[in-house]
Amino acid sequence: MRKITGFLIFLLVFWCSSTACGKVYIDINSPAFQKFPVAIPEFKNLGKTGAEEKLSVWFADQLSRTLKITGFFKIISKDAFLEDQNSSGITTGEIDFSNWSSIGSDFLIKGGISYSGKKLAVEFRLFDTIEGKLITGKKYWGRPEEKKTMVLKFADEILMALTGRGGVFDTKIAFVGRKGNRSEIYTINFDGSDPVRITTYNSLTLLPRWSPDGSKISFTSYKAGNPDCYITNPISRKTKRVSRFSGLNLLTSWSPDGKKVLLVLSKNGSDDIYIKHLDSGRLQRLTKNRSIDVSPMWSPDGRKIAFVSNRSGSPQIFVMDSEGKALRRLTFEGSYNSSPCWSPDGTRIAYEGSSNGCFQIFSIGENGDNPTQLTFEAGGGESPSWSPDGRYLTFSSKRDGRERICVINSNGLNLRVMPGIKGIKLFKSPSWSGHLNLY
Amino acid sequence: MRKNLITVILVFVCSFSLIFIAGCAKEQAVKSDVELTQAQPTTEEAAALKEQALKEKALKEKILAEAAAFQNIHFDFDNYDLKPESRELLEKLADWLLEHGDFEATIEGHCDNRGTAVYNLALGERRAEAAKAYLINLGVAGTRITTISYGEELPADSRNCEAAWAKNRRDHFIVFPKKQ
Numbered sequence: 001m002r003k004i005t006g007f008l009i010f011l012l013v014f015w016c017s018s019t020a021c022g023k024v025y026i027d028i029n030s031p032a033f034q035k036f037p038v039a040i041p042e043f044k045n046l047g048k049t050g051a052e053e054k055l056s057v058w059f060a061d062q063l064s065r066t067l068k069i070t071g072f073f074k075i076i077s078k079d080a081f082l083e084d085q086n087s088s089g090i091t092t093g094e095i096d097f098s099n100w101s102s103i104g105s106d107f108l109i110k111g112g113i114s115y116s117g118k119k120l121a122v123e124f125r126l127f128d129t130i131e132g133k134l135i136t137g138k139k140y141w142g143r144p145e146e147k148k149t150m151v152l153k154f155a156d157e158i159l160m161a162l163t164g165r166g167g168v169f170d171t172k173i174a175f176v177g178r179k180g181n182r183s184e185i186y187t188i189n190f191d192g193s194d195p196v197r198i199t200t201y202n203s204l205t206l207l208p209r210w211s212p213d214g215s216k217i218s219f220t221s222y223k224a225g226n227p228d229c230y231i232t233n234p235i236s237r238k239t240k241r242v243s244r245f246s247g248l249n250l251l252t253s254w255s256p257d258g259k260k261v262l263l264v265l266s267k268n269g270s271d272d273i274y275i276k277h278l279d280s281g282r283l284q285r286l287t288k289n290r291s292i293d294v295s296p297m298w299s300p301d302g303r304k305i306a307f308v309s310n311r312s313g314s315p316q317i318f319v320m321d322s323e324g325k326a327l328r329r330l331t332f333e334g335s336y337n338s339s340p341c342w343s344p345d346g347t348r349i350a351y352e353g354s355s356n357g358c359f360q361i362f363s364i365g366e367n368g369d370n371p372t373q374l375t376f377e378a379g380g381g382e383s384p385s386w387s388p389d390g391r392y393l394t395f396s397s398k399r400d401g402r403e404r405i406c407v408i409n410s411n412g413l414n415l416r417v418m419p420g421i422k423g424i425k426l427f428k429s430p431s432w433s434g435h436l437n438l439y
Numbered sequence: 440m441r442k443n444l445i446t447v448i449l450v451f452v453c454s455f456s457l458i459f460i461a462g463c464a465k466e467q468a469v470k471s472d473v474e475l476t477q478a479q480p481t482t483e484e485a486a487a488l489k490e491q492a493l494k495e496k497a498l499k500e501k502i503l504a505e506a507a508a509f510q511n512i513h514f515d516f517d518n519y520d521l522k523p524e525s526r527e528l529l530e531k532l533a534d535w536l537l538e539h540g541d542f543e544a545t546i547e548g549h550c551d552n553r554g555t556a557v558y559n560l561a562l563g564e565r566r567a568e569a570a571k572a573y574l575i576n577l578g579v580a581g582t583r584i585t586t587i588s589y590g591e592e593l594p595a596d597s598r599n600c601e602a603a604w605a606k607n608r609r610d611h612f613i614v615f616p617k618k619q
Contacts, residue, residue: 181593204592204593206560206592207557222589226587247564247588248560248564248588250557264557264561266561266564269568271561271564292561294558294560294561295555295558308555314517315517315554315558336517336554338557339558352555354554359554382554382555382556398599401599428556429556
């Protein structure tokens, strides 16, 4: 989605009671977490023209869809609604909250639309129906084509009010789409909208990885005959080759400051892990081993590196410090564990492991505690990548014989399969961006 | 003493010049002969030449067909050890490459689609390198062999079953005439 300039949308913060403000309703990471039940009736037409009518339903539906995607909300069916829309309003005094609490909707979102000239003005209000109180409210002005942005912004407000943190609506997922013997890099928005092809090399192009600030995507491509590493700007498409040794050149992780990358190079006959300093071009070798050492991934504080090695016989996850020292083995259960990905808070590492002949997504404490299986379906899961808030994981999974990009909440619930792209049968290697400040 | 040396050098230079001139003259004579023969070949000679060219062409095609016919070798899951039957195939390939010094080989390493794409790129590289090391051991010059890993990206059989996976865990050989 296009970046929208600040002046187009003006926010008006409504007053809200001091008890509701800043109160975190439920810890969404708790295993006992129940989804927030919320009702979103059609938005009210507050204007005098007929232009608002068709948007009443659109706003309610779009907001319902957006909240549902987060995995934290249970949207109450319209069929259950008791309220007569015509006789009620969108402010506290105009709402009989018992109409909503009695149908199990602890939360209610009301909205109103009006046109002022060519500008669209939309009010959103989130209520606690048990206490009969406004939790938060906002009014947005903008061009009609910015209506989706308004929905995403208010969805972010809702998450902030109820969970103490905003959403990941301004993030994208980069992945590989393969057609026959060729593959390209694509990006898609968090909600599955707006797929964009980033490369057009008609070659094999693999392993997209976002730079921490989201301004660049690295990948490996065979376009010049050898698997070499490139870094591209996904908007200008300006691309630079950063590693072209004979053999493998795989870039699997950016340092938190974006100044260094971790490479796997096989130029010396054995694939080993190197740090490349992007400014000076200096290479620093971290592993020197006859075993396979791949998939290095920096911890969020940049002090540690998780990677995969078969030095103990089968692929397992190891952790070392950023100098290649203080090596320890992390995974002991299962005969094949790989693709480590550090959670944004640094406490857990997601990975794929074999389970009953199929690969599934797991996570394990950074110190090796508590390995937990997160996916169980027959399609399995490979190559996990965390969302920047750590609340979700994206991975690839086989669905109806095709490999698709999926998203789950970090507790393993709320599986969502990303929409496909016409003509492409296989999607893999997803990488979740940081916040891109799109809205 | 010094005068003698100059004389010797002069004699040498003169002798070499004479040889050089004579050589040139001889070469010219031969060359004009050849041109004469080629300008008017007899029918028999033309037929013989044609037959020769056809034979050479057929031989070249036979060699190229042999070069294209080297079978894939296969591997166990997450493994790059050469199986006994793979060694036999590699021995045939080594013999052939030793016999045809003007050919080179590229070894492509491939994996099945289970496991991680990145790990499989490394595994494919190991599979290709294992075959290359074996060929080198059998006397083929390492400079004639290149390796490339395609990991799990180019399956020979895109189904998801053991039969397809077994086919996909392979080294593929491309044998081609040395580029000039």
